[in-house]
Amino acid sequence: MKDNFFVSFSPHILGKKSTPKLMWRVFFSLIPAGLLGVIIFGLKALWIILLSIITAILTEGLIQGLAKRRITILDGSAALTGLLLAYNLPSTVPFWIPVIGSFFAIAIAKQAFGGLGRNIFNPALAARAFLMACWPFYMTRFSLPFSVDAKTQATVLTLIKDGKISHFSEISLNYLDLFLGFRGGCIGEVAVLALLLGAIYLLYQRIILLHIPLSFMGSLATLSWIFDKQGFFKGDILFSLFSGGLILGVFFMATDYVTSPLTKKGKIIFGLGCGVLTFVIRRFGGYPEGVSYSILIMNAFSSLIDKLIRVKRYGEKKTT
């Protein structure tokens, strides 16, 4: 049975891009970042990624089978959710964390809402928020890059939040380390260069558009530059962009088709909201990093944004 439920403004002409093609392309564009993550944090990161993907696919198949829906486990969307979730986990988590997280992402955040295209929240991020609320202890232990004995350390953002350091250079990191990913953090979020390469591929293929990333990063960078803890106009823009999970969140999760607005204007509003919220959470919130929560909050608003921005129908005259 073909699913005839489309959510889109007119015109409804369909291109050649199909869901599986898009999903697998996003999936492959993420692989370099994962490879670097495995190199930096060791083989355990690989097992976490694989477990997460396998659980996501199995859960999708199981629930679609139980609900007697069409089984679409090979369209890449479940695999992508699993991959993104794993990228959002520290490499020190016990192996049951990715399994439970993937199950939650697919079963509750996606299939309980009706499956692909009907979920309100990004499944991978919803699962991350769930894991964070359940087991904060495991979710905030980050191992140091290239450490054999799995030494753990707080991330740079946590150290700054706690007031232990005021600039990342104090723990002997430089911009190049941040750019290549040689820092503590989640498996897939540290390798900024690899993530950017993947993002450029997706932009080149026009799978994602620049509206959300630019407005997201622009608003966050501007706010962190102006309202720095050291004083006005003293913020470190590059640091605010390359730390935490920003690049991963901006290019690969905020741009999710299902959970972001449909129009270009809507996407810009969505990105601006994400940027402002991320800044507010990083600066005033209880957590050191706010990318995932701000995207989740704006997910809830994206259908409202679509209602606000009405597209002019083709040929429609302005009524004043």
Next chain:
Amino acid sequence: MERKRPLKEFLKGLFRENPVFVIILGLCPALAVSTSVENALGMGVAVTFVLLFSNLIISSLRRVIPEKIRIPCFIVVIASFVTITDLLMKGFFPLVSRGLGIFVPLIVVNCIIMGRAEAYASKNPIFLSVLDGLGMGLGFTLALVVISMVREVLGAGTFLGFLLAKGFRPLTVMILPSGALLTLGLLMGGINLIKKKR
């Protein structure tokens, strides 16, 4: 008017018109105190007691209470029984009372009790009203116990305070408010699914 069967009036509160899962009333206490089975039982018994007696009194006074000021009259009756319950619980079950805290006095404004007084007890004979109150109260207790069972077992790894399994890492979120809403949503979804299949 058709004659109402007593047994049916009693049973409807438990399942077909369950106040929490079907009528969706009294969610505030249902979500707030369902962190442990013990609290849920205490709350359920307190609400059932108040519901039973407020229905009894309001039903017997239904021809005396003037239409225009019926709500204040209901509240006077309900508040009296809530005060009795509150003092009884403080005296005999101080631990449960402390665990429930503000939610015992708040039974006064519990929508289930007001709802049954307005929709049922003020229009029906005493015997049926008592059965209705008892059924609704037990239905509320049942719903609370089910929700709290899920939350306590998953969120704390215990049941009625007893540790279930060693080495289990509890899902802290289930004890938090978001866990309450998650549990309620999933349970209601499940109930709707079962209903649809019939």
